[in-house]
Amino acid sequence: MMIKINISSNVIGEPILAESMIETRTALNISQAHFDSTYGEIIAEVESGDFKAIREALESKGAKVTVLDHPIVRDEEECVECGACISVCPGHVFSFDDDWGIAQDIEKCIQCGTCIKMCPHHALSLEK
């Protein structure tokens, strides 16, 4: 499952991610990370069985953990199947099918929203 870890500025300098992984012996497969002086945000994949432990570990150290269970939605009425989204997606969610229509593998979506900005037809959105 995909999770989002938010780290606030008061603990941003601490190695809480590494500590949590070592403590729980859980591997986080990090697909996106953003850090600056004000906050940190990490998108990672974790085995469902390990989720509870890693969430407890991270939250005890001051991070906030959210489950990302609303992947990208494509409005087929708006979509013209140009394929603009294909090259910008870090998760390789989109591809062309045999008829040059858009095929999508939603399981791979990390909900980064990069494709939303790319789509010329406002056909992509993240469910709230």
Add this chain to the structure above:
Amino acid sequence: MVEKSIEEINRRIKEGDVNVVTAEEMVGIVGELGAKEAAKEVDVVTTGTFGAMCSSGVWLNFGHPEPPMKMNKVFLNGVEAYSGVAAVDAFIGAGQLSETEGFDYGGAHVIEDLIRGKSIDLHATSYGTDCYPRKTLDTTLNIYDLNQAIMINPRNGYQKYNVATNGMNRTIYTYMGSLLPNYGNVTYSGAGVLSPLSNDPDYQTIGVGTPIFLGGTKGHIIGEGTQHSPETNFGTLMLRGDLKDMSADYIRAANFHEYGTSLYVGMGIPIPILNEQLAQSTAVTDKDVVTNVLDYGVPSRDRPVLRKVNYEELRSGSIEINGKDTPTSSMSSFKKSREIAEELKTWVTAGEFFVNSPSQRLPAKATCKPMRQTTRNPLVQDIMARDVVVIDENATFHEAAKMIMENTFSHLPVVSEDGKLAGIVTAWDISKAVAETGCNYVKDIMTKKVLTSNATDPIDIAARNLDMKEVSAMPVIDDDRYVIGIISSNDISKLFARRR
């Protein structure tokens, strides 16, 4: 020699025994039979393209209000339409942005909303004349209320288009979509094998008056498009069609993030196969259509060409840029292009659509010139401060503070032992150093990633860089990273204030 006449082909269309194929199907037919036999077999080849065509718009005639008015300024759902013609005519252009909604809504959206039969708010103002006394007008109308809604697109159907990538270290947002940093992706546009002009590159049959598929209905070619450049294989077309008969399946508004609005136009041209040469040219493949990959990270009219590429490579999903496999995105829809070529094929086959000879040939010899500029574009070197003071990275922050106080600059470029730029300190960095412990030297407190400028950069580029990165000054460096000046947003503001 196979020679067929337009009359002969039209007779077959009328009698229902015409042989129509799409440009994609023609590749295989010519491959199998050869051009001579294919020219005998096939009467019409249909093409199609569906992509962003910013140079598009619609002439609208609203009918006269009572009391009458010569509309001077016209807004449709807050988007300005050009009305510098007679009283109640206006041209709504696809790229015009809403005065209130900015990038989210533009002329292209007004056009799509009209096609969809939606109501549009019309606001107009004028100065009032004896013959047209009215000064303001507000009404709500839809496409059925208009006398005419005629699409006139000054530049559509580019034969092929440049391919975009980005060598900068940040994502840039362009009319070719989001371009990821360090050549992270590639975007392209154009239908390759189905591209209308690539199938008749000598303009044998495509000319003034050629009937076409436009937006789901029949339209015509008016002539060559603006920037028509057949000599470099970048031909363009000017098109006309009746918006009232168009469908939102083939005309679609688009938004390019941080760029603006554009219109996706669906267009297709039937090519009558009059001879072997046309059979051969309509057998063009994706591989035959070659274009250039340009670095859109270079903010210049003359963007560097990174490599040549053909549409087969582009459509494979990735191409090699600087030795790296780089994913590609199409900005135009091949699926829709195919639908258009198929639809046109159905029309011709059903005897609903005929071909003709152009009433005038399009120029086959022309290139697109750059603009003649009569005022010199100011460069960074024209306004940068040259008496810049620099500090050694091993100096203490006290020394830096003293230097800032003694000089007028609030930015102090930092140099390493060899005199080359290593960082920058500002009064803010020094305050931070005072507040925190353990930072005694300039090298501990300086910003190491410095935004810099070159002396020969145009001012507009420097100004945009300052703006984007939200910094107020940049050291100007030479090729060896020696600091030769500093340019601040203040210098630039002064220059623009002088110009006005």
